Amino acid sequence: xxxxxxxxxxxxxxxxxxxxxxxxxxxxxxxxxxxxxxxxxxxxxxxxxxxxxxxxxxxxxxxxxxxxxxxxxxxxxxxxxxxxxxxxxxxxxxxxxxxxxxxxxxxxxxxxxxxxxxxxxxxxxxxxxxxxxxxxxxxxxxxxxx
Amino acid sequence: xxxxxxxxxxxxxxxxxxxxxxxxxxxxxxxxxxxxxxxxxxxxxxxxxxxxxxxxxxxxxxxxxxxxxxxxxxxxxxxxxxxxxxxxxxxxxxxxxxxxxxxxxxxxxxxxxxxxxxxxxxxxxxxxxxxxxxxxxxxxxxxxxxxxxxxxxxxxxxxxxxxxxxxxxxxxxxxxxxxxxxxxxxxxxxxxxxxxxxxxxxxxxxxxxxxxxxxxxxxxxxxxxxxxxxxxxxxxxxxxxxxxxxxxxxxxxxxxxxxxxxxxxxxxxxxxxxxxxxxxxxxxxxxxxxxxxxxxxxxxxxxxxxxxxxxxxxxxxxxxxxxxxxxxxxxxxxxxxxxxxxxxxxxxxxxxxxxxxxxxxxxxxxxxxxxxxxxxxxxxxxxxxxxxxxxxxxxxxxxxxxxxxxxxxxxxxxxxxxxxxxxxxxxxxxxxxxxxxxxxxxxxxxxxxxxxxxxxxxxxxxxxxxxxxxxxxxxxxxxxxxxxxxxxxxxxxxxxxxxxxxxxxxxxxxxxxxxxxxxxxxxxxxxxxxxxxxxxxxxxxxxxxxxxxxxxxxxxxxxxxxxxxxxxxxxxxxxxxxxxxxxxxxxxxxxxxxxxxxxxxxxxxxxxxxxxxxxxxxxxxxxxxxxxxxxxxxxxxxxxxxxxxxxxxxxxxx
Numbered sequence: 001x002x003x004x005x006x007x008x009x010x011x012x013x014x015x016x017x018x019x020x021x022x023x024x025x026x027x028x029x030x031x032x033x034x035x036x037x038x039x040x041x042x043x044x045x046x047x048x049x050x051x052x053x054x055x056x057x058x059x060x061x062x063x064x065x066x067x068x069x070x071x072x073x074x075x076x077x078x079x080x081x082x083x084x085x086x087x088x089x090x091x092x093x094x095x096x097x098x099x100x101x102x103x104x105x106x107x108x109x110x111x112x113x114x115x116x117x118x119x120x121x122x123x124x125x126x127x128x129x130x131x132x133x134x135x136x137x138x139x140x141x142x143x144x145x146x
Numbered sequence: 147x148x149x150x151x152x153x154x155x156x157x158x159x160x161x162x163x164x165x166x167x168x169x170x171x172x173x174x175x176x177x178x179x180x181x182x183x184x185x186x187x188x189x190x191x192x193x194x195x196x197x198x199x200x201x202x203x204x205x206x207x208x209x210x211x212x213x214x215x216x217x218x219x220x221x222x223x224x225x226x227x228x229x230x231x232x233x234x235x236x237x238x239x240x241x242x243x244x245x246x247x248x249x250x251x252x253x254x255x256x257x258x259x260x261x262x263x264x265x266x267x268x269x270x271x272x273x274x275x276x277x278x279x280x281x282x283x284x285x286x287x288x289x290x291x292x293x294x295x296x297x298x299x300x301x302x303x304x305x306x307x308x309x310x311x312x313x314x315x316x317x318x319x320x321x322x323x324x325x326x327x328x329x330x331x332x333x334x335x336x337x338x339x340x341x342x343x344x345x346x347x348x349x350x351x352x353x354x355x356x357x358x359x360x361x362x363x364x365x366x367x368x369x370x371x372x373x374x375x376x377x378x379x380x381x382x383x384x385x386x387x388x389x390x391x392x393x394x395x396x397x398x399x400x401x402x403x404x405x406x407x408x409x410x411x412x413x414x415x416x417x418x419x420x421x422x423x424x425x426x427x428x429x430x431x432x433x434x435x436x437x438x439x440x441x442x443x444x445x446x447x448x449x450x451x452x453x454x455x456x457x458x459x460x461x462x463x464x465x466x467x468x469x470x471x472x473x474x475x476x477x478x479x480x481x482x483x484x485x486x487x488x489x490x491x492x493x494x495x496x497x498x499x500x501x502x503x504x505x506x507x508x509x510x511x512x513x514x515x516x517x518x519x520x521x522x523x524x525x526x527x528x529x530x531x532x533x534x535x536x537x538x539x540x541x542x543x544x545x546x547x548x549x550x551x552x553x554x555x556x557x558x559x560x561x562x563x564x565x566x567x568x569x570x571x572x573x574x575x576x577x578x579x580x581x582x583x584x585x586x587x588x589x590x591x592x593x594x595x596x597x598x599x600x601x602x603x604x605x606x607x608x609x610x611x612x613x614x615x616x617x618x619x620x621x622x623x624x625x626x627x628x629x630x631x632x633x634x635x636x637x638x639x640x641x642x643x644x645x646x647x648x649x650x651x652x653x654x655x656x657x658x659x660x661x662x663x664x665x666x667x668x669x670x671x672x673x674x675x676x677x678x679x680x681x682x683x684x685x686x687x688x689x690x691x692x693x694x695x696x697x698x699x700x701x702x703x704x705x706x707x708x709x710x711x712x713x714x715x716x717x718x719x720x721x722x723x724x725x726x727x728x729x730x731x732x733x734x735x736x737x738x739x740x741x742x743x744x745x746x747x748x749x750x751x752x753x754x755x756x757x758x759x760x761x762x763x764x765x766x767x768x769x770x771x772x773x774x775x776x777x778x779x780x781x782x783x784x785x786x787x788x789x790x791x792x793x794x795x796x797x798x799x800x
Contacts, residue, residue, distance in 0.1 A: 010255075014788055019217075020655070020675055027215045030244025038250045038259040041266065041791045042241070043784065044216070046719060049737075050763025050779055058785050063792040078653060078675070079762035080739035089767065114675075115658035121249070 011131035014059040015040040015068040015124075018048045020078035021113050022070030028117030036121040037128040040068055048072070048109075049082025053093040056107055061140050066106040066131040068123070073111040083111070103134050147178040149271050150206040151264060152197060154188035154213030156243055163247040165257040169212065172261045176268045176790075180204050188213050194226045201230040208232075208271040212240035212264050218666075233276030235718060235778055240267045262791045269790025273783045277718035282757060284370035284474040286709045289314065291362055294322020295691060296479035296683025296698040298344050303702035304477075305353035309709050312471050313348060314357045314376055319425035320345040322481055323684075326408065326505060328512040328519075330691055331558040332589030338424060338514075345426040359431060363468065365476070365652050368760070369678025370714040374471045380464035382432035382440065383418070387459035390428035394418045397454035399446055404436045406516075410506045413516035418451050418460075423514060432460070474714075475678045475705040478652065478662065479698060482639040482684035485538025485545070493537060493635055494611035499523055500618045500630070501611055503537075503637045504552065507559050511566070521566050521632075524616070528631030531563050532620050533574040539638030540577070540605055547659050549638030549688040553580045556636045557590050560598045572598045573630075575622055577605050583690065601625055639688035654679055661687050672701045678714075680704045719761035719778045721754045727773035728752055734765035734774060 017023040023044050029036065045051060048071030056067045069090060071083035087109060094104035108127050112120045151173040155161035166184055173182040181204050185193040188211055200206055209227050213219065216239040224234035242260040250256040286309050290301045293315030301313045319325075325345075327337035348354050357376060364375040395401065398416035406415040408422050417437040418430050438445035439462055452460045484505050487495040495501045500523055502510070513519035521527060533556045539549040553576070560572050579600075581587040594600060603609065607623040611633055620628045641660035642648070649656050654674040655663040662681045665673035672680050682701035683694040708714050721742070730750040735743050742759035743752050752773075766774040766781075775781065 012792060014791065024217065024655075024675075027217060027241075027244040030215070030248040033248050035251060036249055038246070038252070038255045041259060041262055042245055043266070043787055043791070045763065045779055045784070046776075047762035047764065050767055050776060052767040052781065054781070055784055055788065059788045059792070062789050064788070075650065076655075079760055079764065080653075082739075082762045082764045085737060085764050085768065114655050114663060 009132060009136060011039045011065040011128055012063065013040045013066040013068055013127060013131060014064045015042045015070065016045055016048070016051045016055065017042055017070040018072060018078070018083070019044055019046050021072035021076065021111075022048070022120065024114035025070070025112040025116045025120040028114065029120045030117075032117045034117055034121040036124040039128045039131075040124045047077065047079045047082040048086040049077075049079060051086055051089075053089050056090070056093060060102065060106065060137055063137070065134075065137045066108070066127060068127050069107070069109040070112045070120070070123075071109070073113055076113065100139070102137075102139050105130055105134060106137065147208065147272055148180045148204055148206045149176075149178045149208040149210060149268055150197065150200050150204060151176075151179055151182040151268065152188050152193070152209070152211045152213075153182070153184050153242075153264070154193070154211065155184065155186050156213060157187065160213070160243050160247040163250060163253055163256045164242055164260045165253060168257055169242070169260050169264055173264050173268065176265055178208070178272050179268060180206070189219050189222055197223070197226055198230045201227065201232055206232065208236050208238070208274060210238045210240060210264065210267045210271050212242045212260065212267070214243040215241045215245070235277040236271070236274050238267045238271045238274060240264050262794060265793055266787040266791035269793070270783050270787035273780065273786050274778070277777050279715045279718045280757060281713045281715055282370050284708045284712055284714055285472050286310065286712070287312065287471075287473045288475045288477060288705045288709065289362075289372070289374055289471060289473040290477045290479060292322065292479035292481055292683070292685070293317070293320040293358065294479060294481045294683060295324040295341060295344075296481070296694045297322070297477070298348055299695050299698035300477045300479055300682055300702040300705070301348055301354050302344065302351065303699050304706055305351045307702075307706045307710075309353065309706055311354045312357060312473065313354055314360050314362055316359070316361050317421060318359045318381065318429070318431040319421045319427070320348060320356070320358065321422070321426070324691060325422060325424075326410075326508055328508045328515075329558060329562065331554040332583075332585040334558070334561070342424045342426070345424070349426045356427065357469070358427060362648075362651060368716070370474050370708060372473050372476060372678065374473060374476075376469045376471060378467040378469055380466055381429065382434075382437075382460060382462055382464050383430045384459045384461050385427060385429040387457045388429045389457060390420065390430065391456075392420075392430075393454040393456065394430055394451040394460065397450040399438065399450055400436060404433060409509045409516050410503070412506060412509055430459075474709050475680070476652070477680050477682055477698075477701045477705050478654070478674075478685055479682045479701070480642055480645075480648065480685040482688065483642050485637040485640050487537050487635050487637055490537075492610050493534070494613055494618060495635060498613040498618050500528075500616075501633045501635065503635050504555055504559065505637070507634050511559070511562055521563065523632055526616070526631070527567060528570065529567070530571045530628065530630045531573070531632045531634065532628055532630040533560060533572070533634045533636060534609065534620075535574065535576040535636045536605060537635040537637045538640065545638060545640060545659065547688070548580060550580065551688060551690050552636035552638055554583070554586055554589070554690070556634070557581075557593045559634060561593050561596060564596045564598065573628060574598060574600045575603050575609070575620075576600055577603060583692070639684055642685070645685070652676065652679055654681075659687075661685060672697060672704050678708065716757060717761060719776065720756040720759040721761070721763070721765055722775050722777060723752050723754055724773045724775065725749070725751050727771045729771050729773070731770065733768055733770065737764045737768055739764075
């Protein structure tokens with residue numbers, strides 16, 4: 001590996017995935033040995049509906065360059081409609097981020113089913129490249145006390 | 147707080163792409179970590195023992211294992227820590243196999259990712275809280291959905307184990323697809339002869355309540371306590387009075403005018419009908435789509451069926467009924483649909499009566515079928531017959547999977563043609579013969595020796611069936627054209643058209659091919675991701691009768707386990723309300739899909755029913771005062787995990 005590539009900006013992305021669809025989709029990508037960039041670090045939640053927009057902001061504050069949110073496809077939510085709430089919440093949040101001067105593209109919501117290992121790998125590739133272009137997150141920063 | 151970290155090599159599965167030693171070393175410097183170890187296989191006995199020993203030696207109160215997916219082994223390790231006195235919810239798992247070693251090839255970067263994920267888990271572990279799981283009673287009854295061979299088998303097994311079964315079938319009779327088959331491969335048993343006694347057993351069984359012509363509309367509740375709404379469609383015949391004599395069908399004004407779906411529309415029946423003579427229950431049903439009385443409110447000058455029925459069983463005033471059933475577990479055995487070859491023009495299906503599907507062949511060959519078992523097309527016995535394999539299967543642009551039964555049913559049908567028309571010429575266009583089951587290869591060899599000509603073609607090679615007067619021309623790349631009297635398409639198996647809707651009703655998943663998804667492809671093939679719901683037969687994937695029966699017996703065992711135990715443990719992941727913070731705004735109430743939140747009008751706060759709460763967290767994310775927290779997924783736990791993951795990398799950013 002050349003010195004140049006080591007110094008290249010490596011986006012640090014937090015991925016919130018729901019237990020039933022997206023996390024299972026990411027597992028399927030694994031069992032199918034699909035290769036994708038190592039930039040997204042996954043946090044499992046039971047439902048994408050659990051993802052408080054505050055978690056997303058907090059991740060950006062704590063130094064994440066981007067946040068990926070994965071839920072079940074519309075209509076497929078294990079808890080019936082948690083993903084619809086998330087879709088609305090994240091849409092509003094992205095408007096707010098833009099207002100604050102933070103690129104809304106840093107946050108991406110996607111639907112990945114338990115059968116879509118390939119799609120998960122593609123989404124990770126896309127968000128990694130998108131964030132690489134936007135560059136490191138510098139606007140807000142906070143250190144937690146706990 | 148004493149945290150133990152266990153990093154797994156998983157043989158070379160993880161160790162080949164992650165520097166596990168480095169992950170172990172890095173973990174040692176994390177806050178609260180008192181011991182960090184490497185295991186060859188953490189899930190093995192020595193791995194589990196090392197955790198147990200450390201819990202005692204180092205007085206661990208939190209355990210973190212970095213290995214495979216928690217969907218694989220979380221329950222294993224939870225039991226390990228629980229056995230040694232640590233609350234199972236004080237265990238945290240890091241997925242460095244499915245999410246790291248198997249998907250990244252750059253060892254340096256994969257190792258860094260694994261280190262970050264472990265740091266996140268350790269940070270989260272510090273905030274984990276012991277939780278108590280609730281035990282609830284199990285209703286000792288099972289619902290079996292689908293009355294084909296898989297459903298029949300499951301229902302009988304469960305009932306024979308002494309538990310009450312409700313068997314729901316959407317059509318008027320038990321039997322499913324197997325009832326339509328003439329013979330079964332490779333033994334050439336008569337399908338009905340081996341199936342119908344089982345159908346009768348179901349009907350007679352004191353522990354089975356049979357609900358035919360009924361559909362599952364709604365499923366609520368959870369393992370041990372499902373509440374199911376079943377729609378009983380009106381038969382317009384009182385089944386208590388009907389004795390199945392058939393005088394009504396004889397009298398029906400539309401006799402011989404209504405397409406008979408049981409015969410794949412190759413014969414005609416009356417508007418009042420039983421699907422086939424051995425139907426169980428042998429009770430007549432009026433087809434609401436065709437009956438004049440039901441469609442137009444009158445039928446000629448008098449109701450011939452009513453006049454014919456000596457027992458006064460016909461009742462045009464019957465209405466749809468909704469029945470509520472409470473059951474502990476559910477077995478889904480809803481079967482399959484046949485691939486519709488008219489969607490692929492090249493097969494010429496639908497344009498010529500000389501091109502039929504495998505299922506149509508079964509009906510034509512059957513002694514009770516439209517031609518009483520005489521192989522004939524338009525009254526003429528075919529002399530040159532061509533079978534085409536893999537129709538609607540193994541298609542990279544369509545159904546990519548192999549339907550598993552077509553190779554063998556084609557061999558069986560070729561044998562039947564040879565049997566019925568000894569001087570016929572029989573050709574089979576195939577790509578690969580998949581004769582994988584017991585006695586299959588032997589049967590295939592036998593059929594080849596019966597002067598059945600197998601012609602190989604590539605799947606993507608050109609094939610076209612051209613209508614040509616009273617015959618058809620089969621044009622296949624690399625082979626001379628064959629002027630055939632009959633072409634039988636070995637149509638594959640596809641998920642039922644209503645699979646998507648039904649998966650939603652049950653809250654279970656589908657795999658990419660549309661069949662219902664099992665919880666684990668190898669080790670939990672009968673479970674779904676919804677506890678207490680099991681799958682059997684072709685609704686899970688195409689399979690032959692012995693496989694469907696074996697799976698059905700397995701699903702029956704799975705479904706009786708909670709019933710026999712009498713109690714199930716409910717996940718402790720539920721919402722909790724901080725009564726001091728709750729303002730009683732009731733925003734959460736409307737978000738809950740399970741009505742688990744109730745307003746306490748006296749104290750003006752919300753209350754959670756933690757047995758009903760499924761722990762999704764939609765309410766917690768919406769609570770404006772932060773009064774709702776989720777057990778095991780609290781704000782503190784999630785934020786600590788975010789911080790842990792980002793901690794090491796943060797210093798790299800300038």
